[in-house]
Amino acid sequence: MRRLAAFGRFWWDFVVGDDWRAAAGILGSIGVTAALVALGWNAWWFLPAASAVVLWLSLLRAVRRRA
Amino acid sequence: MKDGFLFASAFLASGVEMVEALTIVLAAGVTRGWRSALFGLGAAVVALTAIVAVLGPALTLIPIQALRLVVGALLLAFGLQWLRKAILRASGFVGLHDEDAIYARELEEARTAGHEMRAGMDWYGFTLAFKGVLLEGLEVAFIVITFGSAQGNIALAALAAGVALVLVTIVGVLVRAPLARVPENTLKYAVGVMLTTFGIFWSAEGAGADWPGGDAALPVVLAFVVVVSVAAVAVLRRRRVALSPA
16 A cells, blocks of 8 residues: 555656646636637647746745745 | 647757756766666666557547647646746756756766666666656656647657757766766756647646637747747846846
């Protein structure tokens, strides 16, 4: 059981890292892109913009922690 | 063009991780003997090759749009982590990655650890080299599998990783010291930019969007990520100067 938990923790750290909000923001942004496409918009522009916002917010959180 | 990006991304990411793995193998070899360190290295390379050989072809069975959605999301989450760390390093909020300092720490830990011989090998040296190469190599395997499968060219991504492995091994054997002069922080920044770019590109495609110009949009996305990250570094540098005591 402990090994299974360690395995799960490894993959969590690997993909999500220390800011789960950023990973959640990315998943949400991809969901919004898919929803906009389903509504008939070719929403290629949404994900680059959303990624920039997610990155900036994640940087601000990291900087606040360090400051 | 996409193949060129694919090769460059897999090569750079693999090279950076292999430089880190080399530092660990060197520390294990110098302090605990080369036999156990090289066996550890060999066992890890076999395990990583098996992971790529099994998972790579399995992923090609998944429909390409679903694959790009999943791979794109993973790469984007993973790439933003790299990019965030690189921006924090470049703006001075996090210390730069220092291969010499890491090597010194690994040497000290390996020297003070107890000796346990199993099958004629120093077990600590074997485990240190095995774990180090496996953990660093898993990132390489992840990039090779995700990039290769989403692009439908695992062989090219594996080739790029193989070229990086040969290059780092040759230089490592010649130098017999950590490759501290490799501009690792800059390379990590470049890899973060490329992972994020491919992540955005494939996630949007996987979600059903069509890029204007098709593949020709990739360099535009790359330029966008570079501009955003450089602007972030500039803003955070100013903020750090404002925060630091006079």
